[in-house]
Amino acid sequence: MARVVIDPITRIEGHLRIEVEVSRGRVKDAWSSGTLFRGIEIILKGRDPRDAWLVTQRICGVCPVPHGLTSVFALEDAAGVKPPLPAVIVRNLIEGTQYLHSHILWFYHLNGLDYVDIVSALKASPKEKSMKQVKEKLAAFVKRGQLGPFTNGYWGHPAYKLPPDINLVVVAHYLQALEMQAKASKLTAIFGGKMPMHMNTPPGGLTKPPTAEEIKAFSEGLKELKAFVNNVMYQDLLTLAPYYLDWAGIGKGVGNYLSWGVFDSAPASPESRFLPPGVLLKGKKRLEKASPEEVKEHVKHSFYRYSRPLNPAEGKTEPGFKKHDTEKTYSWLKAPRYDGKPMEVGPLARVLIAYHKNVKPVKKEVDALLEKLGHKGNPGILQSVLGRIAARVIESKLIVEEMEKWVADLEKEMKKKGARVYTGYKVPKKGEGIGLWEAPRGALGHWIRIKNSKIENYQCVVPTTWNASPRDDKHQRGPLEEALVGTPVHDPKKPLEVLRVVHSFDPCIACAVHVIDPRTNEVYRIRAV
Amino acid sequence: MKKNLIVGVGNVLMGDEGVGVYFLQFIAPELKDFDILPAGSVTLSTLSELENRDCVIFIDALKEDFPEETALFEVLGENIPLKFSAHEIGISELVSLLQLLDRKPRKIFVFGIRPFSVSPRMGLSEEMEKRLPELKRKFLEMLSAVSF
Numbered sequence: 119m120a121r122v123v124i125d126p127i128t129r130i131e132g133h134l135r136i137e138v139e140v141s142r143g144r145v146k147d148a149w150s151s152g153t154l155f156r157g158i159e160i161i162l163k164g165r166d167p168r169d170a171w172l173v174t175q176r177i178c179g180v181c182p183v184p185h186g187l188t189s190v191f192a193l194e195d196a197a198g199v200k201p202p203l204p205a206v207i208v209r210n211l212i213e214g215t216q217y218l219h220s221h222i223l224w225f226y227h228l229n230g231l232d233y234v235d236i237v238s239a240l241k242a243s244p245k246e247k248s249m250k251q252v253k254e255k256l257a258a259f260v261k262r263g264q265l266g267p268f269t270n271g272y273w274g275h276p277a278y279k280l281p282p283d284i285n286l287v288v289v290a291h292y293l294q295a296l297e298m299q300a301k302a303s304k305l306t307a308i309f310g311g312k313m314p315m316h317m318n319t320p321p322g323g324l325t326k327p328p329t330a331e332e333i334k335a336f337s338e339g340l341k342e343l344k345a346f347v348n349n350v351m352y353q354d355l356l357t358l359a360p361y362y363l364d365w366a367g368i369g370k371g372v373g374n375y376l377s378w379g380v381f382d383s384a385p386a387s388p389e390s391r392f393l394p395p396g397v398l399l400k401g402k403k404r405l406e407k408a409s410p411e412e413v414k415e416h417v418k419h420s421f422y423r424y425s426r427p428l429n430p431a432e433g434k435t436e437p438g439f440k441k442h443d444t445e446k447t448y449s450w451l452k453a454p455r456y457d458g459k460p461m462e463v464g465p466l467a468r469v470l471i472a473y474h475k476n477v478k479p480v481k482k483e484v485d486a487l488l489e490k491l492g493h494k495g496n497p498g499i500l501q502s503v504l505g506r507i508a509a510r511v512i513e514s515k516l517i518v519e520e521m522e523k524w525v526a527d528l529e530k531e532m533k534k535k536g537a538r539v540y541t542g543y544k545v546p547k548k549g550e551g552i553g554l555w556e557a558p559r560g561a562l563g564h565w566i567r568i569k570n571s572k573i574e575n576y577q578c579v580v581p582t583t584w585n586a587s588p589r590d591d592k593h594q595r596g597p598l599e600e601a602l603v604g605t606p607v608h609d610p611k612k613p614l615e616v617l618r619v620v621h622s623f624d625p626c627i628a629c630a631v632h633v634i635d636p637r638t639n640e641v642y643r644i645r646a647v
Numbered sequence: 648m649k650k651n652l653i654v655g656v657g658n659v660l661m662g663d664e665g666v667g668v669y670f671l672q673f674i675a676p677e678l679k680d681f682d683i684l685p686a687g688s689v690t691l692s693t694l695s696e697l698e699n700r701d702c703v704i705f706i707d708a709l710k711e712d713f714p715e716e717t718a719l720f721e722v723l724g725e726n727i728p729l730k731f732s733a734h735e736i737g738i739s740e741l742v743s744l745l746q747l748l749d750r751k752p753r754k755i756f757v758f759g760i761r762p763f764s765v766s767p768r769m770g771l772s773e774e775m776e777k778r779l780p781e782l783k784r785k786f787l788e789m790l791s792a793v794s795f
Contacts, residue, residue: 161768161769173769176658176659176660176687179687179688179690179692227691255747259747293747293748296691296744296747296748297694297695297748299692300691300692300695301695303691303692303695304695306692312685312686313692314687314688314690314692315687
């Protein structure tokens with residue numbers, strides 16, 4: 119039996135350590151550890167509640183938008199204020215750009231190289247001029263020693279299945295996608311003022327109404343992204359999937375799914391969200407209502423000083439580092455559980471929940487894809503590594519389509535006489551609020567408690583805390599840990615298959631661990647230079 | 648869009664670590680010939696702001712034990728190996744990617760400022776606040792001396 123430790127996992131956001139036990143060519147057991155501390159909750163205590171949405175965006179420069187919005191919803195909930203419809207639409211559009219940015223980046227740059235062999239791409243013999251140029255560019259880059267994004271690959275591994283010419287085509291799209299993800303961010307900035315960390319969506323609505331020029335510029339940029347998502351990214355999925363269909367049977371995980379719902383169609387009406395909230399439990403056909411009261415964060419195997427599982431409304435951020443020991447405590451991540459169960463969150467959870475709720479465009483896309491992959495009427499194959507990849511692509515396609523409609527709606531709303539984008543409110547002296555939303559990576563919740571008009575307590579439960587959580591009080595594995603069990607490993611020294619399972623969850627640890635150690639004041643500094 | 652860009656880098660929740668952003672806001676009125684971007688974190692999103700510029704200057708915090716109070720570097724961008732996580736993207740990684748895309752600005756500089764105190768707080772340390780006018784003088788002097 120071999121123990122394999124991958125630390126840090128690259129091509130993810132932040133620091134994650136994965137330890138797996140391999141026996142007879144398969145993963146027998148797995149442990150996921152968050153090894154980075156962060157102190158957002160501590161920083162927020164005692165502050166003006168109106169600062170929270172600006173501070174929480176700084177949890178992470180990669181997906182600040184959903185943190186900002188979720189925090190806004192939490193205060194709006196506490197203050198009992200609803201933003202006017204144009205503000206709801208602009209928030210959807212900003213969130214949508216964040217999804218497109220995140221999914222494109224993940225598909226090509228964070229996950230793609232687990233399936234595309236760069237070294238093999240250099241062996242391609244392209245006929246088209248543009249492909250020849252890509253090959254030359256890639257060869258020059260490799261020759262200069264700037265292997266860069268490509269250094270961490272296990273090139274030549276037998277789990278790479280694509281022929282050289284297809285590898286080269288996807289590399290060409292990898293480069294194109296670098297520009298596309300940047301374009302998506304530029305769109306965030308059109309309404310948002312800037313990106314990362316947009317600044318126009320305070321509690322109550324927007325700081326300024328969108329202008330006709332902004333709407334036009336946004337709409338034009340969106341067309342370009344839509345063309346890329348439909349003609350390049352979706353086609354690449356269709357090209358790649360047949361070579362990797364065995365991954366539809368790997369990495370299922372816990373089989374429980376949670377979504378808080380995302381993209382509002384009317385002010386504060388979660389049930390009517392485009393991707394609806396819900397809970398789908400293993401072995402049950404019926405979708406259940408998602409209630410924040412059912413969430414409890416366990417800390418038995420995490421580095422905290424208390425031991426009782428707590429609902430985030432009563433949550434604490436009291437760190438207490440102990441020795442890293444997979445039998446006892448081994449992560450800075452808490453272990454959130456829903457009604458005591460580990461839940462997978464993310465694009466797959468959202469797509470499956472929408473599918474079960476018969477959301478028409480979602481059902482249509484999923485069924486069409488299943489048919490193309492030769493699995494008509496069998497959505498069960500999506501509960502896998504391949505399913506997580508497909509869900510991200512399908513979601514991009516669906517969202518870009520909806521966004522076009524929202525832009526048209528916004529134009530109409532802003533032409534109405536007396537169109538408003540802000541509703542005034544007072545910060546309550548005392549109160550509680552919950553913001554529930556979906557980051558591209560999955561379910562995101564912010565819990566705020568206000569006393570004397572200041573923040574008394576603030577807790578964030580973020581997607582990767584759900585997915586990459588350690589074991590809980592009942593010793594149940596977290597979703598990522600569970601998904602790793604049974605994964606085939608050809609060579610424990612080159613655990614490419616393990617990376618595929620890990621990357622399928624798109625872990626983002628920057629916000630998942632949110633503690634600093636107050637005794638040593640030790641903070642990881644991720645520096646720009 | 649102006650052809651030259653100045654970018655402020657650093658975490659504004661970590662005191663002087665965020666000096667790049669705070670300092671850029673302080674000197675902004677003097678920078679009429681430049682586009683300015685108080686970016687905070689350098690991420691892949693920053694790529695679109697950098698491509699096709701003539702000259703880009705980053706302002707960032709130096710290491711706390713750096714021997715000088717300020718320093719100016721030119722980023723040459725040759726043979727920069729890069730890791731790949733959207734979080735671990737730094738200035739050198741961005742430059743390398745811009746090269747791969749044939750979109751690298753002609754000149755890239757980093758103006759570094761040594762922090763006094765790096766700890767979880769919003770705003771600069773008092774010591775740093777006091778130094779701002781002098782740092783501004785140094786920065787503007789550098790701007791006029793450097794040949795783009």
